[in-house]
Amino acid sequence: MKNLEELKQEIIKYGKLAGEKNLTPGVSGNISARYGENVLITASGTANGYLDSDDFSVVDFSGKLLAGSKKASSETPLHLEFYKMRPDINYIIHVHSPYLSSFASCGIALDEPIMAENVFYFGQIPLAEYGLPSSMDLVEKTAKYFGEYDAVLMANHGFIVGGNTIKEAYLKLELAESYAQVVFNTKLLGGARIFNEQQVNEILGLRK
Numbered sequence: 001m002k003n004l005e006e007l008k009q010e011i012i013k014y015g016k017l018a019g020e021k022n023l024t025p026g027v028s029g030n031i032s033a034r035y036g037e038n039v040l041i042t043a044s045g046t047a048n049g050y051l052d053s054d055d056f057s058v059v060d061f062s063g064k065l066l067a068g069s070k071k072a073s074s075e076t077p078l079h080l081e082f083y084k085m086r087p088d089i090n091y092i093i094h095v096h097s098p099y100l101s102s103f104a105s106c107g108i109a110l111d112e113p114i115m116a117e118n119v120f121y122f123g124q125i126p127l128a129e130y131g132l133p134s135s136m137d138l139v140e141k142t143a144k145y146f147g148e149y150d151a152v153l154m155a156n157h158g159f160i161v162g163g164n165t166i167k168e169a170y171l172k173l174e175l176a177e178s179y180a181q182v183v184f185n186t187k188l189l190g191g192a193r194i195f196n197e198q199q200v201n202e203i204l205g206l207r208k
Contacts, residue, residue, distance in 0.1 A: 004067075005053070007033045007040050010091075012051045014170045015042075018095065019049015023177055029095040029158065030073040033166065034083060037061070041079055043070035048095065074134035081143045082162055089150070089162035091169045096158035099180035103127075104153040110179060114192040118179045119203045122151055125176060130155035151176055 002010075011031045018024040029048050032041035038060050042048065046055040057068035061084065063076055073079075079092050103110060104127065111124035126145050131138030131154070142160065145152045151161040151172055161176065163169030186192035195203070 001036055004035065004040065004058070007035060008053050008056055010166045011040070011042065011056075012053075014093075014166050015048040015051045018093070018170065018173065019047070021174070023097040023173060024048040024095040025098075029093070030075050030079070031094070031166075032073075032076075032079045032092045034090045038066060039076075039080060039083060041073050041076055043068060044073050046070075046073075048093075077134075077136065077139050078142060078160065081139050082146050082160070085143065085146045086162060088164055090164055091166040092160065092162045093166075093169050093173055094158060094160040095173065097173070097177045099177050099184060100153060100159040101157075102184070103180050104158060105156050107155055109153060110176070110183060112183060112192060113195040113200045113203075114186065115179065115182060116195075116203050117175065119195065119200055120206060121172060121175060122179075123149070123204070125149070125151050125153055125159075125179070127153045127155055130157070133157060 057072035
């Protein structure tokens with residue numbers, strides 16, 4: 001198991017990278033990692049792109065603060081539920097990146113099979129109904145997708161994605177934001193050519 005400082009430095013590194021690429025603007029979003037039987041998560045009011053070692057909290061799976069001088073992110077219950085449902089997920093990134101948030105704010109799921117990479121890695125990115133940020137209503141409406149999907153849009157809010165490693169979670173974020181931009185562009189250009197069912201199944205078959 002990685003020690004606490006190693007986990008912090010991983011999150012700082014990828015949070016900064018996300019910030020440089022405008023995937024996590026300003027004071028928004030949060031990043032977490034499993035830490036043994038607990039969870040390390042960015043503190044409330046911190047900016048993913050400008051983190052330092054003091055910007056973290058350690059909580060148990062009931063949400064109790066175990067370590068850290070700052071209050072844990074208000075979205076901690078959402079992260080905890082994702083981890084509870086998916087033992088294969090060790091890192092979670094939640095952001096309000098421009099293109100993904102645009103689709104979320106328009107109430108449009110990213111479910112059109114138009115690029116092989118996105119079909120392969122996501123299948124589709126569903127849209128969870130709106131829930132007040134930081135509320136259990138948001139957790140319940142979003143968590144229903146965690147069993148089947150690694151990435152979910154949250155209506156009028158943003159995007160959440162999980163991975164086995166932080167690099168995997170981050171690369172899925174990059175790919176998803178690019179996917180959203182491509183879908184947006186295809187709509188401007190008159191509409192994408194959609195894969196048929198056979199083509200989708202052939203792509204999904206490459207996972208084996």
